Amino acid sequence: MSGLAMAQQRMTEAGVPQRAIDVFSSFYAKLEQGDSGMIREADVEPLDGIDHAGSLQLSDEECRAAAGVTAVIKLNGGLGTSMGLDKAKTLLSVRPDLTFLDVIVGQVRHLRQTLDVRLPLLFMNSFRTRDDTLAALARYDDLEVEGLPIDFLQNREPKLRADDLTPVDWPADPSLEWCPPGHGDLYTALEVSGILDALLDAGYRYATVSNADNLGSAPDPAMMGWFAASGAPYAAEVCRRTPADVKGGHIVVRKSDGRLVLRETAQVAPEDAPEADDPQRHQYFHCNNLWFDLRVMKATLEARDGILGLPLIRNAKTVDPTDPSSTKVVQIESAMGAAVEVFEGATAIEVDRSRFLPVKTTNDLMLLRSDVYGVGEDFRVRAQVSSAPLVDLDRRFYTTIADFDARIPEAPSLVDATSLRVKGDWRFGRGVTVRGDVALDDSGAAQSVPAGAQLG
Numbered sequence: 002m003s004g005l006a007m008a009q010q011r012m013t014e015a016g017v018p019q020r021a022i023d024v025f026s027s028f029y030a031k032l033e034q035g036d037s038g039m040i041r042e043a044d045v046e047p048l049d050g051i052d053h054a055g056s057l058q059l060s061d062e063e064c065r066a067a068a069g070v071t072a073v074i075k076l077n078g079g080l081g082t083s084m085g086l087d088k089a090k091t092l093l094s095v096r097p098d099l100t101f102l103d104v105i106v107g108q109v110r111h112l113r114q115t116l117d118v119r120l121p122l123l124f125m126n127s128f129r130t131r132d133d134t135l136a137a138l139a140r141y142d143d144l145e146v147e148g149l150p151i152d153f154l155q156n157r158e159p160k161l162r163a164d165d166l167t168p169v170d171w172p173a174d175p176s177l178e179w180c181p182p183g184h185g186d187l188y189t190a191l192e193v194s195g196i197l198d199a200l201l202d203a204g205y206r207y208a209t210v211s212n213a214d215n216l217g218s219a220p221d222p223a224m225m226g227w228f229a230a231s232g233a234p235y236a237a238e239v240c241r242r243t244p245a246d247v248k249g250g251h252i253v254v255r256k257s258d259g260r261l262v263l264r265e266t267a268q269v270a271p272e273d274a275p276e277a278d279d280p281q282r283h284q285y286f287h288c289n290n291l292w293f294d295l296r297v298m299k300a301t302l303e304a305r306d307g308i309l310g311l312p313l314i315r316n317a318k319t320v321d322p323t324d325p326s327s328t329k330v331v332q333i334e335s336a337m338g339a340a341v342e343v344f345e346g347a348t349a350i351e352v353d354r355s356r357f358l359p360v361k362t363t364n365d366l367m368l369l370r371s372d373v374y375g376v377g378e379d380f381r382v383r384a385q386v387s388s389a390p391l392v393d394l395d396r397r398f399y400t401t402i403a404d405f406d407a408r409i410p411e412a413p414s415l416v417d418a419t420s421l422r423v424k425g426d427w428r429f430g431r432g433v434t435v436r437g438d439v440a441l442d443d444s445g446a447a448q449s450v451p452a453g454a455q456l457g
Contacts, residue, residue: 004167005029008159011168015179018193020307021156025182028333031313032166038312040264042273045253047283048261051239053351057227064222067229069118070206072295073109073220075213076184076337077134078127078155082322084363085401089130091213092137093360093402095369096376101213101360102137106144107380108219115379116222121146121205124213125190127155127181148203153194155181160320163329171320171328178320184212184289185311185335192302201295208298210337211290216369216382217358218290227350234297235347237261237338239285240357247278249286250338252349261347263287263338267314285349287338288357301343309343311335355384363405364392371412390435391420395443398426413450418457430454 002010005026012022031038081090091101099107109122122144126134131154138144138151145151157179159168171177182189187210191197200208207228211218218238228236239252250265269277276282301309314334321327341347358374360366368374368389375385392415399405408426413433415421421435425443430452437457441450450456 004161004165005033008161008168011159015157017156017158020193021158021182021186021189023306024186024189024308025158025333027308027310028182028313028335029166032161032315032331032333036313038265038268038314039270040253040262040268040312041270042276044256045262045264046256048239048252048254048285048349051285051349051351052227054221054224054227054238054356055353057223059223059226059230063230064226065116065118067207067225068112068116068120068220068222070204070229071220071225072121072123072200072205072208074123074125074187074208074210075105076187076210077124077130077152077213078181078184079212079214080127080129081214081402083361083400084366084405085403088133089126089137090360091130092133093366095216095382099376100137101216102134104216104376104380104382105213106138106141110143111379112220112222119146120220121149121200121203122151123149123196124152125155125184125187126152128157128179129176146203149199150196153190153196155190156186156193158182158333160318160330160332163317163331166331169320169328169330174321180318180332183314183316183332183334184337185314185339187337188298188302188309188340189307191298192307197295197299197302201299206295207292208295209290209292211288212359214361215289215357215359217356218288219356219381224292224350224352228292231348233292233346233348234294234344235341236292237263237341237347237349238288238290238292238352238356239349240288240352240354242280242284242286244280246280246286250336251277251283251286252341253283255342260342260345261349262342263336265314265336265339268312285351288352289338289359290352290356291338291341293340293344297344309340311339311343358382363399363402364394366402366405367392367394367409367412368415371415373415385416390415390418391422393420393422395424395426399423413456421456 316332319327411431418435422440432453
């Protein structure tokens with residue numbers, strides 16, 4: 002039996018929907034053929050001349066009307082394994098009494114009240130995040146919109162052995178034999194779960210989608226009004242690139258047909274890297290906030306038998322992500338932002354950096370928990386400074402949440418800081434203030450910053 006047939010059988014026995022198996026099979030064929038997904042610099046042009054969200058001029062009624070037919074979707078499949086978590090990252094606290102989930106729910110409930118709209122909130126959970134997430138949301142008895150659930154499940158697929166592309170076996174923990182197919186699975190999951198049809202039947206026309214760990218991407222009525230008025234089938238939010246953004250996916254224009262294309266770092270040939278990484282040439286990166294017309298999405302999925310044909314992302318891992326010596330595997334993935342190239346007439350809009358606040362490391366989490374950001378009555382997360390300080394914590398002691406929380410039970414005041422670099426095992430007391438540039442050096446032994454200390 003071929004590797005593909007073995008994978009298909011495993012997915013069927015696990016109850017994975019046939020449409021999802023078909024999408025996986027199409028990606029498997031690309032993998033077998035050695036598809037690298039490279040997008041050459043000679044074949045693209047820089048994106049230029051797009052609108053900025055700050056220049057939008059829409060009436061309150063236009064915004065309210067658009068919000069009345071828009072659904073909010075949050076991608077919530079991430080476990081935060083890079084920070085040592087084994088549960089949904091969105092269960093982490095942002096403030097002592099607020100988690101990521103609480104902030105997201107607060108943003109939606111605020112808009113429902115101020116605009117008098119239903120505004121459904123849907124979470125795309127993975128098989129590893131669903132139970133914890135639903136348990137945390139259970140206390141919000143007004144969250145569910147009649148006729149719609151508050152979540153749907155991301156599909157899953159077998160991890161493949163790197164040596165022969167057969168499904169890996171891992172008896173020590175069979176759950177590690179499976180992985181989610183990347184957030185490009187959003188479109189398949191919406192279709193096979195019945196959510197796409199349910200939204201359309203309930204009168205919704207548009208969807209706004211973002212990562213749940215990006216609290217900057219609050220649902221925005223002005224953006225809703227803009228997308229509805231644009232008539233575009235699909236839109237990507239983009240930010241200006243800086244030299245620090247070279248690893249993120251950026252939007253380019255394909256010369257052959259003029260369509261927008263998301264080019265990820267893995268799709269850049271080494272010889273093209275200098276031009277691809279130049280923020281003066283390719284000015285915009287994709288914030289992973291996007292918009293699409295539900296009717297167009299349904300019609301496109303039906304016309305393509307559920308296969309949008311997104312570019313393949315070949316993700317090399319080990320079957321146990323915590324054990325580098327475990328079997329080497331390949332995870333077949335795709336990016337939801339890559340769908341921008343599927344739809345004729347797809348567009349992009351520039352947004353302020355404030356709509357891009359992802360938390361990928363404890364450095365990011367420390368900033369978010371500090372006074373650099375405030376959480377308003379509308380639950381919007383806003384910077385209190387013009388430029389956030391640089392935080393660089395010693396990975397040996399602060400990479401995992403457990404280590405971070407043990408050493409920094411309360412984030413110091415950073416509103417007057419320019420940078421904080423910590424080398425070594427430092428434990429922070431409460432009420433610490435950092436000003437200007439501060440560097441704590443490694444003495445080789447555990448050290449403490451006393452409560453109430455003024456650094457800098």
